[in-house]
Amino acid sequence: MDHPPPSDERILSAALRRFAVDGLSASLRRVAEDAEVSAGLIIHHYGSRGALLEACDRRALEVTRREKSSLFAGGSAELFAQLAQTTRYAPVVGYVLRRLQAGGPLAVELVGDFAADAVEYFADGERAGTITPSRDPQARAQVLTEMALGALLLQLPAQRDQLDLEELPAWFEQYSARIIGPILELYSIPLLADRSMLDAYLAATQGDDPAPQTIRPPAGETS
Amino acid sequence: MDHPPPSDERILSAALRRFAVDGLSASLRRVAEDAEVSAGLIIHHYGSRGALLEACDRRALEVTRREKSSLFAGGSAELFAQLAQTTRYAPVVGYVLRRLQAGGPLAVELVGDFAADAVEYFADGERAGTITPSRDPQARAQVLTEMALGALLLQLPAQRDQLDLEELPAWFEQYSARIIGPILELYSIPLLADRSMLDAYLAATQGDDPAPQTIRPPAGETS
DNA sequence: TAGCGTGTTGAACAGTCGTTCAGCGGTCGG
DNA sequence: CCGACCGCTGAACGACTGTTCAACACGCTA
Numbered sequence A, B: 001m002d003h004p005p006p007s008d009e010r011i012l013s014a015a016l017r018r019f020a021v022d023g024l025s026a027s028l029r030r031v032a033e034d035a036e037v038s039a040g041l042i043i044h045h046y047g048s049r050g051a052l053l054e055a056c057d058r059r060a061l062e063v064t065r066r067e068k069s070s071l072f073a074g075g076s077a078e079l080f081a082q083l084a085q086t087t088r089y090a091p092v093v094g095y096v097l098r099r100l101q102a103g104g105p106l107a108v109e110l111v112g113d114f115a116a117d118a119v120e121y122f123a124d125g126e127r128a129g130t131i132t133p134s135r136d137p138q139a140r141a142q143v144l145t146e147m148a149l150g151a152l153l154l155q156l157p158a159q160r161d162q163l164d165l166e167e168l169p170a171w172f173e174q175y176s177a178r179i180i181g182p183i184l185e186l187y188s189i190p191l192l193a194d195r196s197m198l199d200a201y202l203a204a205t206q207g208d209d210p211a212p213q214t215i216r217p218p219a220g221e222t223s
Numbered sequence C: 001t002a003g004c005g006t007g008t009t010g011a012a013c014a015g016t017c018g019t020t021c022a023g024c025g026g027t028c029g030g
Numbered sequence D: 001c002c003g004a005c006c007g008c009t010g011a012a013c014g015a016c017t018g019t020t021c022a023a024c025a026c027g028c029t030a
Helices: A007-022 A028-035 A039-046 A049-070 A077-085 A087-102 A105-128 A137-158 A168-188 A196-205 B007-022 B028-035 B039-046 B049-070 B077-085 B087-102 B105-128 B137-158 B168-188 B196-204
Strands: none
Touching (some): A007 A087, A168 B137, A168 B196, A196 B168, B007 B039, B049 B087, B087 B168
């Protein structure tokens, strides 16, 4: 097949993996050591350390978008869980987590991507009758995505400073098992006993609603 | 009163502020510059940079616990919003955010603290009839806390790499205004149209309910 | 006035960082 | 066979890091 893997690809692969394990502050020399090349060669290929990180961003975004076809559930964590099962994508998943942690333009873009997919997913569920319609589907998807990804990100500190890519799938599964109960409860039974708070808010903002995309008064259902 | 503020207190204050603004990787000399002392003096007082961070952790935990009496709402972000209003506490709030971002023992402890308070808050609401009872109040509070703090943390990347402490209150308010609608909707109207998913999960785990390690899909589904 | 102790400094050390660059070994066209 | 190119290395540079340490300035007591 490809007996000698091109060095720039090997560098990118090693960088993705090392940045995922040690965090985005991992040194250039450490990446070079993993890729079994000199530090200078990385500079020669990518121009600078920042450019290498940008290349990792592009790769991560590309892979995530490509493999996202199998997305389901409002919790975007599920996609990660699926992806991480395939150890091939573990470095990318780890890198995305690190990138979300560190911030930067890609983090915002990724969250937006996931939110956009969540919008579609919820719309499908809405048509199928499994998902409740929303006053502002876009905002709902955005908030739910941020909560799902943010909560996942908050699990990271519990890990050691080093992220074990091999245990990533088990880690995801453990986390999913822990939250699935409360999550299903929260999504099935309203946290608030009555709608008084929501109605008060709606009454207070009915005049100058910031972004009412579609006025869809949900059917008067009560619990 | 205290015309000459003791230097170690000034160092701690400057460290808290600088770590909040630049992140926990801010250099010792930068902190020293802010405190208008030499770098060596910080070492002399605190022993090492790591010990200084631990001192910041202790201070942050202390202040947070002390001022947490005015906590309300499942979203712990509300506490932060209130605290950040008082510009006096802005550095501590910023530091806590940075600490949650970077991880470490304090991050876990802080989340646990907030979750414990959320348990109490929800129990109060339950007695008052405003909050729905839960099958596992502790787990529910933990998940809701992690989602609230995590989502807040995910807003950080949108900021510049430098966190502007003076704009922190406005930033909190803006974020709150953005999510309050979807949050109230989510907490008042179930996301899922029916309880079938929850019931299926409960049926599948009724044998060993409290902390199911592995999920067993009840119905045979193809992947 | 002398001595001491505490608080503080600034130079210096050893290490790592990203980056630069002269030059190596190889392959290929002529 | 030769020169030119190309991928690549390893040493070196300057800037930065946390940390050490001798020495200084000061207020205190004797």
